Each structure stands twice: as structure tokens, then as C-alpha cells.
Amino acid sequence: MSQRLWGGRFSGGPADALAQLSASVHYDMRLVPYDIAASRAHARVLERAGLLTGDERERIIAALDDLERAVAAGEFTATIADEDVHTALERGLVERLGALGGKLRAGRSRNDQIATDLRLYTRAHARDLAADLLDLCEALTAQAELHRGTPAPGMTHTQHGQPITFGHQLLAHVQGFLRDLDRLSDWDERTSVSPLGAGALAGSSLKLDPVAVAEELGFKEAAANSIDAVSDRDFAAELLFVTAMIGIHLSRLGEEIILWTTTEFGWVELDDAFATGSSIMPQKKNSDIAELARGKSGRLIGNLTGLLATLKALPFSYNRDLQEDKEPVFDSLDNLALVLPAVTGMVATMRVHADVLAAAAPLGFSLATEIADWLVRKGVPFRDAHEITGAVVQYCGKEGVELHEVPDDALAAISEHLDPSVRSVLTVEGALAGRTTPGSTGPGPVADQLAAVTTRLASWREWAEA
Known part of the structure; x- marks a missing residue:
């Protein structure tokens, strides 16, 4: 009798080329535990429908259990003639139960x-x-x-x-x-x-x-x-x-x-x-x-x-x-x-x-935005603050100095709004401390992020292990 699940109306077997092309059993045998789990559920439904007796259902499930064990132990293996995982498992079931193994196919399809x-x-x-x-x-x-407090360049x-x-x-x-x-x-x-x-x-x-x-x-x-x-x-x-x-x-x-x-x-x-x-x-x-x-x-x-x-x-x-x-x-x-x-x-x-x-962290004039924000806090429109800060950066590039090294007179020459107190924002520590809005890089928001992430990860761990 053919191992195939579809050969009833065919008088001959498939050509080797068709069999090779059609086969998926070499990779879908990893589905064995899931196919057998579904088969157990199907056997119980067939019993409730009056298509299996209680004894037949028990024998089928016992055979399915043994077949799953045999696959895991390497005692039962599929061949190219099995075509797919479903055919292989039905063959294994029939080998264990004879004609009873064929009853499980009722009401379902590959x-x-x-x-x-x-x-x-x-x-x-x-x-x-x-x-x-x-x-x-x-x-x-x-x-x-x-x-959490290590300064770094943001890019x-x-x-x-x-x-x-x-x-x-x-x-x-x-x-x-x-x-x-x-x-x-x-x-x-x-x-x-x-x-x-x-x-x-x-x-x-x-x-x-x-x-x-x-x-x-x-x-x-x-x-x-x-x-x-x-x-x-x-x-x-x-x-x-x-x-x-x-x-x-x-x-x-x-x-x-x-x-x-x-x-x-x-x-x-x-x-x-x-x-x-x-x-x-x-x-x-x-x-x-x-x-x-x-x-x-x-x-x-x-x-x-x-x-x-x-x-x-x-x-x-x-x-x-x-x-x-x-x-x-x-x-x-x-x-x-x-x-x-x-x-x-x-x-x-x-x-x-x-x-x-x-x-x-401070390289590349990365504190320039601090100057612009400082100017905004003094009432300067950001459009103007941006231009003023850009002029300070241009000065630094020409003179080969960093932002905090620009002399007071040079700052005053660039803009009347720039006085020596601007140096209070020209430190990495000050820039980080000033970032207090939720989700930002300041110490407080980062601590909040860490707490929120830790809580979410714990919740996800429960889901993953369910």
C-alpha cells in the first residue's frame, strides 16, 4: 500500500523528479511535536463525534505518544517517500496500530x-x-x-x-x-x-x-x-x-x-x-x-x-x-x-x-547649543541666538580655540548679549544637568528611563516564560 496520502486515483507512482521537488519532509520534521499535539486533540474530537470508541482513542493517543518519543530518540525517521511530516507520522501510526491508524485522518486535511x-x-x-x-x-x-553618568558625544x-x-x-x-x-x-x-x-x-x-x-x-x-x-x-x-x-x-x-x-x-x-x-x-x-x-x-x-x-x-x-x-x-x-x-x-x-x-564629549563644539539656549533664556529669539552662536563657532574655527576659551572681548564683539556669565553653561556637566525633560539625557530622566525599562523587562519576562 502506498505511503502517500493522495494516491487513491493514481495508477502509478510519481516520477523521481516530482518526488524530489515535492518533498518537504527533510525540513518540516521539526513540526513533529506540534503535529502530534494537534493529532491528540483531533482524536478526542473524533471520539466525541462518535467516530472513535473510547478504547480506540486511548490506543491512538498511546501510539502518538510512543511515536513522538521514537522520533525524539532517532528510532523513527522519515524518508523521501514520506513526502512531508504528516505522511511520515501517519505511516508511523499505521505501523503501530494497523488499520486503526488510518482512522485519524477523518475530517482533516494536510x-x-x-x-x-x-x-x-x-x-x-x-x-x-x-x-x-x-x-x-x-x-x-x-x-x-x-x-548612566558617563559623558559621551551625542552625534x-x-x-x-x-x-x-x-x-x-x-x-x-x-x-x-x-x-x-x-x-x-x-x-x-x-x-x-x-x-x-x-x-x-x-x-x-x-x-x-x-x-x-x-x-x-x-x-x-x-x-x-x-x-x-x-x-x-x-x-x-x-x-x-x-x-x-x-x-x-x-x-x-x-x-x-x-x-x-x-x-x-x-x-x-x-x-x-x-x-x-x-x-x-x-x-x-x-x-x-x-x-x-x-x-x-x-x-x-x-x-x-x-x-x-x-x-x-x-x-x-x-x-x-x-x-x-x-x-x-x-x-x-x-x-x-x-x-x-x-x-x-x-x-x-x-x-x-x-x-x-x-x-x-565637548569636542566638535558640541556645547554650542548651550550658548543658544542660554541666549533664549535671556530673551533673545532663537533665530537670532542661532546666528550669534554660529558666529562664536566660526571665531573658534579661525582662532583654533574651544568655546570656553573665547576671550570676553571677543564674545562682546560678536554680540552685546554675550557676557562672561555665558561660561556657566560651557561645561559638559552643566549641559547634562540642564537636560531635565522626560526622555532626555540628564541624570534625572536617565534614572527614570532605567526604572521604567527595568519594570517593563520584568513584565516581558513573565510573558516570555508563560
């Missing part, structure tokens, strides 16, 4: 099975992803706590702009990852819909109970439309968007660490355990983790765009094109499971050269 399995898989692995993200956020927050266009604290800079990265966690939670709510019971596309004439199945499998509801249930892959595309955004945030963090560790910046040194060397230049310490994080972002974006292109013009309901939904999802989750712990370790162990940061 179409609703795979849609269910992939939702179960992604929902479980989204929690793992969240846990890894939280580890990174906690490492960044710990470094931010250490450097726009990679040019010195205004002094900030290094802790403030690190917390900026945390905010992006917190948004990723928000997206994961929102995504999980929309993905908590069970397709099982939709059959191939039209539901079933058997007295099944999709709502009971949904509840047993941890979904909040059953699908509202059987056609949509088997053809919807919005959840997969949306998850790939979230993973792509995580990749982009990792890439931005990686890019900054790459800059910070250069000889030219010298702000940070990586721990030996999280850096690599050169095969020809013995002095090198390379930030390979940061570079790989930056590089992986392109792969994550590619997985998203690839699936979107696959989905773009598919007619309802199920089409075999949807076989292409799993590999990009698996690949994105697998790569983030590799990258995130490495980036976390790199961040947690990096040594920040606070003295170098503090020395660089």
Missing part, C-alpha cells in the same frame, strides 16, 4: 494540519525569541546603569552634536528592542486562531468541534472562515517582518559597536571571548559578532521579501506555493537564536573607556 502546525510552532518559538531579546535588553540596561550624521551620557545612548537601543517585544505580543494575539477543522477548504460534514480543538491547543478561537483558515499566511509574513526589524535593530547596534571599537573612536574594547583575530595580522581584535549581526539583517529582510513575493498573487484557497512558507520562518528564527546570545555576551562583557568618552 491543508489545515500544516496551517495549524506552523501556528503552533511559531507561537512557541516567538516566546523563545522574546526570552533571547530580553537577555540582550538586560545586558544593555546593565551597561547603561554602569554608565547626528556621525558628527558631534551635543553631550549625552553613554547610558542614554545604550538605552536608546533598548527602546527599539522593546518595540520588537510589543510587536511579538501583538502578533501572538492575531496568530492565536486555530485552522484545524477547516479540512481542505470547506470544513467537514463530520460532527467535529473546531472550538474545542482550538481551546485544547491553546488558541483563543477557531478560524471564522475555512477557506481563509487554510490559505492565510499573514501570520508567517508578519512574524518575518518582526524578525527583520529585530535584525535591523541588531544591525544598528552592531554598526555602533564596530565604530566604538575602532582605534579612531577607542570608546569600547571587546572581551577576548567575544572577538576574533586575524590570520595574518597578530595585533588585530575584530568585532566579528557585530559584523555578523549586521550581515544577518540582510538575510532576515530577504526571508520577508521572499515570502511576500510568494503570497502576492495566490488565488484561494490552498496552493502548493505555500510549501515555501516554512523555510524562511525556520531560517529567520534559527539565525536569531544564534545571533542574539552572541550579541548579548558581547555587550555584557565589553569594557567601556569612560575617560575617552568624557574627553570626547
